Amino acid sequence: MDARAIIAALRRGGQPSEAELSWFAKGLANGEVSDAQAGAFAMAVCLQGLDQPARRALTLAMRDSGDVLSWDLPGPVIDKHSTGGVGDCVSLLLAPALAECGAFVPMISGRGLGHTGGTLDKMEAIPGVSTQISERRLHRITAEIGCAIVGATGRIAPADKRLYAIRDVTATVESLDLITASILSKKLAASPQALVLDVKIGSGAFMKTTEEARSLALSLVETSNAAGCKTTALITDMNQPIATALGNGLEVAEVMKALTSGKDGPLIEITAALCGVLLVLAGLAAHEDEGAQQIKEVLLNGRVAKRFGRMVAAQGGPDDFAEHWERYLPVAPVIHEVKAPRAGYIAAMDGEALGLAVVQLGGGRMVEEDLVDPAVGLSDLLRLGQWVETGETLVRVHAARESAAQEAEAAVLQALRLTDECPDLPPLVHERIS
Incomplete structure (x- = not known):
């Protein structure tokens, strides 16, 4: 050769x-x-x-350039991958919800990239949680709890780690073939029997147009199925954050509110839709609607909150996180309310700009070595189509310094557009590709 x-x-x-x-x-x-x-x-x-x-x-x-995991478990091993967005904390609900329904989910996740948040950064906002664990410990936690959310070890797809670093400095990141191989080499190394892909589209996603999102979804689905893993993709909306918060600790708080309030909402809806697909692929439900309803029930009745708490404890976090999560999550020293400059409907959001505002606050990385502040971000963000009066709070900025809060306020006001007419609202799920 x-x-x-x-x-x-x-x-x-x-x-x-x-x-x-x-x-x-x-x-x-x-x-x-x-x-x-x-x-x-x-x-x-x-x-x-x-x-x-x-x-x-x-x-x-x-x-195959590194370790490929193998499993001997009394149920299907399944997984999910998102192409990245803002306010996207679905993985934290999805993994324990699937485990509650009889599946096993050893989820190998990533950190924040560009304006998008990272699942590992969210998990590490919980004191004591470790996402860098050995393969032996991953096997034990998955077998005992049914799910784990961890980072890839250096022995998982090392060829991808090397090639990704090269792509980053040679202007070849956008290659559809290399994106597909990069995503799936790591996901398939965990040996899932079924995989659902959450391909984001809109202002807060990397893929801004339907054509871009569909091309990526088709490439991923075709390649993963050809590799022997049953795979379906949903193209989901990212013209506004899924949760009403952006920032690592704040998004964990949104997850816990969703799991303990018993109330439906976009975060529950997207999670149920993705899980419904997976339950059918794994043979745990006859129809996607049936699977989604099964997931909704366990999300809203408090059982998933308890399993999430057990996963947190198994990965080094507090034993009573599910019951007393508010006492453990970090709080920023400055909380600043951004007021509406005029009355109107929230007609559009620049999700990428909102994500970058959180990065500037310290909630993401400008370079790989940057430390992330888990307390900062945006919370209580209103949704598209909501009417606001002049002076009403649009969002709360959580910052380490007052000057940083003021800079974030300016960025938020530029990212939101108010109009006199109510906008047409995009669907949560745009398309299904299998």
Whole structure:
């Protein structure tokens, strides 16, 4: 095998063989492929593209470059992946809800990226919780609790870790083939029997248009199914945050409110829709509507809150988090109310701008080494279509300093648009792709 020959053939529009891609992925993991060769490979894929068999082969080769988990459990192992948005804390409800219905969910998640929040950062807003655990401990927690939310070890898809860093500095991040292989190599390394993909569309998502979201969803679904994992995607709305809060500790609070209030809402609805798909794929429900209703019942009756608390304790958090979560979550020293400058309907939100405002507050990372402040963010955000009077509170800013709160207020006011007419509201679920 020769990296130069593989790259040259790709550059001319040829498709590498399964053996060549397997060799190249191992070379990425063990250093036999140089940074220059990795960058040239990424650029060739970005410019020429891969066909479906090559995309599948690259995904599996990157998966197999490290550890692939195996399971011996009395129920199906299933998982979910979101392409990223703002105020998206669905994973924290979804994993324990599925466990409550007889599934096992070893969820390998990520940190915040750009303007979007990270599931691991949210979990780590709970004092004592560790998301970096050994594979042995992951197996034990999953078997005992039914779910765990953890980060990938260095032995999970190391080829992807290497190639992702190269893509970040070679302007090849947007390649659909490389995005697909990156996402699925890590997810398939956990060996789920079924997977649901939450592909976000709208102002707070990476995919802003229907065409972009549909192309990504199709690529992910086709590749994952070809790799032997039953997969369906839902294209869901991100023209406004799912929860009414953005920021790690504040989103955990939204999760606990949803799990203990017994009240329905967008967070419950999206979670139920995604879980309904998974329960059918896993053979635990006959129809998606039936599965969604089953999930709603356990979300609203308090059982999921208790299981979430057990997962938190198993990962090092407080034993009584489900009962006394308010005493454990961090509180920002400055809480500032942003008032409506005029009366009107909330007609539009720039979700990306809202997410970046939270990053500027310290709730996300400008560079990889930045520490995240779990207390800061936005809360009590009104939803699209709501009427506000002049001077009514639009959102509360939680900040470390008054100056930071004022900067966030200016960003929020620019991100929200008020009009005299009520806007047409987008659906929570735009499309289903299987």
